[in-house]
Amino acid sequence: MHIPLVDLKANYESIKTEIDEAIATVIENSSFIMGERLKTFEEEFAKASDMNHCVTCANGTVAVELALRVLDIGKGDEVICPANTFIGTTESVTNVGAKVVFVDCSEETYNIDLDLIKKAITPKTKAIIPVHMYGRMVDMETIEKIAKAHRLHLIEDAAHAHLAEWKGKKSGVISGIATYSFFPAKNLGAFGDAGAVVCNLDSHAKKLEMLRNHGRIAKYNHEFEGFNYRMDTLQAAILEVKLRHLHEWTEQRRKIAKRYDEALKDNVITPPTIPDIYHVYYMYVIRTPQRDALKEFLKEKGIETGIHYPIPLHLLQAYAYLGHKEGDFPVAEKLAEEILSIPLYPELTEEQQEYIISAIKEFFKK
Ligand SMILES: Cc1ncc(COP(=O)(O)O)c(C=O)c1O
Known part of the structure; x- marks a missing residue:
């Protein structure tokens, strides 16, 4: 798939x-x-x-x-x-x-x-x-x-x-x-x-x-x-036209996120949530120290993932003029090494969701 x-x-x-x-x-x-x-x-x-x-x-x-x-x-x-x-x-x-x-x-x-x-x-x-x-x-x-x-x-x-x-x-x-x-x-x-x-x-x-x-x-x-x-x-x-559907799409994103939260919480750090926040899951971002290996494993299974974002801004060449170095913003740097965005959108079918969950679980069973 x-x-x-x-x-x-x-x-x-x-x-x-x-x-x-x-x-x-x-x-x-x-x-x-x-x-x-x-x-x-x-x-x-x-x-x-x-x-x-x-x-x-x-x-x-x-x-x-x-x-x-x-x-x-x-x-x-x-x-x-x-x-x-x-x-x-x-x-x-x-x-x-x-x-x-x-x-x-x-x-x-x-x-x-x-x-x-x-x-x-x-x-x-x-x-x-x-x-x-x-x-x-x-x-x-x-x-x-x-x-x-x-x-x-x-x-x-x-x-x-x-x-x-x-x-x-x-x-x-x-x-x-x-x-x-x-x-x-x-x-x-x-x-x-x-x-x-x-x-x-x-x-x-x-x-x-x-x-x-x-x-x-x-x-x-x-x-x-x-x-x-x-x-x-x-x-x-x-x-x-799209705005007419946005509320329903957002609810569907949240429903899939909830399913991922429950299914994946023992394997990875799932996105932080608090009840006061209506999170709209532009990206569903998981965290694991084995990020790169997991990304590769999912790719072999046909599952595309992303990293938002792989280089913290202070370490980009574009901001070299500000004189920052590695270690200046340790949390941003650590997250950049561990975060992985997995597919989540309103049209993602139950079957696709199940396939993604099973693939992640399979990786951590190895
Ligand atoms: C946080 C954030 N700010 C600003 C922008 C810029 O938006 P655009 O690509 O429409 O110029 C983006 C685009 O992805 C973004 O993610």
Whole structure:
């Protein structure tokens, strides 16, 4: 049996008629840029996220950049980020002219270690970017207290966390601003690159809309120089269809995760969970010191796996200029050696789930 890590084809097949109809409508209307369906999706996604506004954009990386820009973060500022995220979080910080300051992650949550944040704060710190890794939200109450005490902005990177909740509150609700990626493999994925910023202030939404569209207030009237960071109407139409199914898909992810939790807990460290968090399992990440051998074994069985992410950011060549060395963020480094993402998506059949569980158990019996 071959089981891919992500099965976008199976997802498409499950809603083919609706998707094909949505695409056909956009082509029929030929309103490809900033079309009517873009607005509709923004309204729907804001509603689904319990936020006042959603401003779509080209991808999740520029979503972080737009959020930084709307908060006037730039040259001379420092922004605290976890060391174990994807580079899309942090390159945006550099792209606005600010400095990335890494903080290690916690072994209990795989999210930024809240106890270490204070030590990283300097007079230049302007913001913290909590990343809700794999769909499990950061403790927003505690991080908000830290941010308030030091007068820092919070920008939640929710690229992994569509519909996730912390004590009933979704990304952005506590901080006022969160960013999303709709990269195809995400829980809510487009048919190409796409992203969004959700926010509560009208002033933020207005500025974000201008920033992503050449600083424009009306056709050929530009208040400032912005960017072409728009999302295509075609992607909005696709996302609007998928959003209708997202709650049901998320529940299915959680059901499979629960099955994995019970079946695998004696063999590997299963993802940390607490009842207060509505984990949406963008990735189901297990942990074992025998990670590489297990990965190879599963590959031979036809099961694709992934590592999110294999090199902690501070050890990437891209961040060599910051002068970090091995040992600086030991938890992120240890996790990078032990974590393994196994297939989990709504379309994964019972038979496929059983095959994955049996293969992992077989490996540990050897
Ligand atoms: C945590 C995180 N932030 C930001 C991004 C960037 O999103 P995009 O690929 O849509 O630019 C990603 C993408 O995977 C991500 O995982």
